[in-house]
Amino acid sequence: MSISKKSDQTELDALRHSAAHLLAAAVLELWPDTKNTIGPAIANGFYYDFEFQHPISENDLPLIENKMRELIATWDEFKREEVDLKKAKEIYHDNQYKLELIEQFSSEGKTLTLFHSGKFTDLCRGGHISKPNKELKYFKLLSLAGAYWRGNEKNTMLTRIYGTAFFSQKELDEYLNKLEEAKKRDHRKIGQDQELFFFDPLVGKGLPIWLPKGTIIKNEIEKLAIKFENEYGYQRISTPHLAKEELYLTSGHLPYYQDSMYPAMVMDDGTYYLKAMNCPHHHIIFKSKPRSYRDLPIRLAEYGTVYRNELSGTLAGLLRVRSLQMNDAHIYCRKDQIKDEVKKVITLNLELFKIFGLKNFWFRLSKWDPNHKEKYVDEPTNWEDCQNILREVLAENKLDFIEVDDEAAFYGPKIDVQFESVIGREETMSTIQLDFVAKTKFNLSYTDNQGKENNEIFVIHRAPLSTHERFMAFLIEHYAGTWPVWLSPIQVAIISVGKEHHNFCQQLAEEFKKTNIRVEVDDANETVGNKIRKASHNKIPYILVIGDKEMKSEELAVRVRGQEKLLKIRKKEFIDHVLKEVNDHQ
């Protein structure tokens, strides 16, 4: 359980928000004509957004940081002062951003408060450390970015300065090391370096183009998911990427979700949308024929592509894209089947995680809040029963989980699987969501064992491997580009010493190909050393150098990734060895 982390987080947030004040103070000392706006704590640090009157660059960060260290000595407290609207407006008469906040807070009936520290004052709601000059020592400014005022692209573009702060040098160092590691593992960098995917301005933002090597990995992951889903009794389906607006009016995605959907396309027979989710299509398949209690559960699976209209400025590598291939499935079952189905979904998840060597994860059970009934579908018994079922499954399987109130979806409680990535980022990778709304919206039903039509169909939405895009980003970081053999786009590199060895290399490659080993011959007119360096840089698991000696030998001399010593092995045994690794997902 990670509850203990939570209280630390409140203190860390106070430290970091205090650091944001200090950052603003330093900037205003250095460039008094700057307009400061807001500076919150965020997941791993803090930021402050400014309107600078002259452009600054990352080169200015050390200067600002030095000024921060100079000023902090004089900050012995954050002194709170309540002010009235008039005074607040006077103080910020030349800062339209603060004026806008003052008007808003005032109209919402909030008390306006200032916080004074040293010679610096900021309009702020509070949440600071009590002894800044004692506690605020271990901080660092990290980067610059553009950010629209209040996140709205119609507003002025401000300059955001990011930083972080900790209570000890050790923690700060650890975090900075993780950032260094993150840079090395950056999925965009490795993706480009290994020729996995790219983006092209003619094709457009947020639309990854998968190159041959990336497609191999993507297809292997998909094959794995399909293999498991077959074993677990899922049926595969294939649905169009579009639907009429009537479908999304039925599902309720329109009009509520419209902003996240691609723009409408008006055709001669109605208005069409690219799908932003697969569920409505799957419900249509469930409804396509009468279902009996004996048919349930029905598990419909599809690596369906969905489309989200994200603002172009927010798109980032594979982590935020506009076209997502989901490892999606929907399970239609009776209430008495929920427990068993959720258990199976979790088992399937755990089996997949094991294959990818994923260990740092925990479960989060998101529940409704009976005090905020307006946010949730009005089926109190189903809420309580289903939450109990989910809790039981987690507890009986001795899984590490936390419970959070008022975080469920409108349609039912859910279990998210939270991962801590190798670089310390927490993210939701998998999700298992119960849905009691679909049955009503789509009028789903089955004939029960009394021969009666029964509307109590529960839908489980599940996606163990997230989207291809997110999961690939995660895996690239996770493996730092050193793919296990079964995922390696090239498993064996064959390097010819001279021209006279080309044919032999090609023959050898053909032999490997016939066993489905992915092999690449490098017969370029370069030195052997150079060719080995290239193959090593590309992290190819096995390298064979073929010269006169090797052509005559009974054994192959294999350079194994990460090992110094050559492996001497007969060809047949080597092939069996590689195939076994692939089969075992190693």
Place this chain on the structure above:
Amino acid sequence: MSISKKSDQTELDALRHSAAHLLAAAVLELWPDTKNTIGPAIANGFYYDFEFQHPISENDLPLIENKMRELIATWDEFKREEVDLKKAKEIYHDNQYKLELIEQFSSEGKTLTLFHSGKFTDLCRGGHISKPNKELKYFKLLSLAGAYWRGNEKNTMLTRIYGTAFFSQKELDEYLNKLEEAKKRDHRKIGQDQELFFFDPLVGKGLPIWLPKGTIIKNEIEKLAIKFENEYGYQRISTPHLAKEELYLTSGHLPYYQDSMYPAMVMDDGTYYLKAMNCPHHHIIFKSKPRSYRDLPIRLAEYGTVYRNELSGTLAGLLRVRSLQMNDAHIYCRKDQIKDEVKKVITLNLELFKIFGLKNFWFRLSKWDPNHKEKYVDEPTNWEDCQNILREVLAENKLDFIEVDDEAAFYGPKIDVQFESVIGREETMSTIQLDFVAKTKFNLSYTDNQGKENNEIFVIHRAPLSTHERFMAFLIEHYAGTWPVWLSPIQVAIISVGKEHHNFCQQLAEEFKKTNIRVEVDDANETVGNKIRKASHNKIPYILVIGDKEMKSEELAVRVRGQEKLLKIRKKEFIDHVLKEVNDHQ
């Protein structure tokens, strides 16, 4: 070669167009207030479009046909008469359709001609048989349909009557038998009956939804294509379903092809379109890194989905859809590699056709016309050289082919593979197209063996298995729903005699599943006879009935599709037998 068919066709067209006159004459005799419009010969018959003043139904067709037989006795010729605009307008003063045609022909400077036969007269350009009362005997009216005047959905919806005619009773009977057969093999009927796919009004027209059984077949076909493409050195890629308008302006699809594309979607960073073809995306991948002469040919393959904005009224089952998954690939090569590459593509095609038992096909080489240079890219040497290469490949491989002038694409000559379906419909299933325009439009190039940048990149577009949608429609008809074992959604049906045999059936099914045999247990509370009939109706290749005797026996008693006698076989042998069939694509 099918050139001889062609002259027959001209005579058949004259016969059928004459039959259309006769149809109009009969309709006007029966309902004089009807407005007749046009009545051409078409591929397998003829039609005439009418505006009826009262609705008619298929039940009226025998009545019309009888009237036709009555009238034809009085038709000894088609007498031609030239008329001036004024007279023509007088004759048709109460028929706005004919008036529209008269105005149009007149404005185009065409001679206005009437054809008289018996008491009937029609405005017509000619093309009739000379002795209608002798030759026009073997005809039949077939069906009714709605059709917009001049095919434009903004115009009035007319009633179209379809019919056919032949020169002998035998040919007519043969054709009507083929139609009967076609009805039995109708891919929409079998698709629904076998639960392969369906359309749903909420999802929209022309967007097939693949059910589990249809998805199995579709995936098996895709797996086969991928297996072959892997063997032939294709690299798989995966590209987004969208692109910015800039891509299609570069490719030239915009504005020329815009009407066939889905409507534009305006996003915050530009205008996007659903892709109507995969080539531009593939060219972008080719361009994504420098290419050397040693890298060529590069073969990029993708079962890419493309989208066409067809009018909703023209959509028909899987044969005309709005979303198409193409068995697509693009080969980038030097001129000296074209011959070998085209040869390999054809070999790949033939190997695939053989697996599906496709025999009635021939090749069509479509060439440019040097007299119509304005229709073709201006590279005369490439046209002549490439046409010669294509002809050589066809001739050297002793393939049945015809050559047609002035039928090439703008960008280069092509080879289409024409199929005659089991019900006699001719269609283009596969295509191999050379393209010398892409290199210019996308500025494709490679570094040649002199180290120089060379722009002479030839692109081969190829799609042996057409689109999934067309190919599935074709195969459903081809097999009449009796899928070979490797494609059968269910390969083995296990039928339990009583409740006490359910567990044994399930265990047996699990054993089969582990070997990847697709199996379904029918343990419904029905008679064995009924369950066998269901499985036979679903054309399941193997049926096992499990009762007391079978549970004790060392051997399985297998009902083999299409065979009377039970096959007695040990389980292990049976599994091996099925797996061998799957492996051999039987």
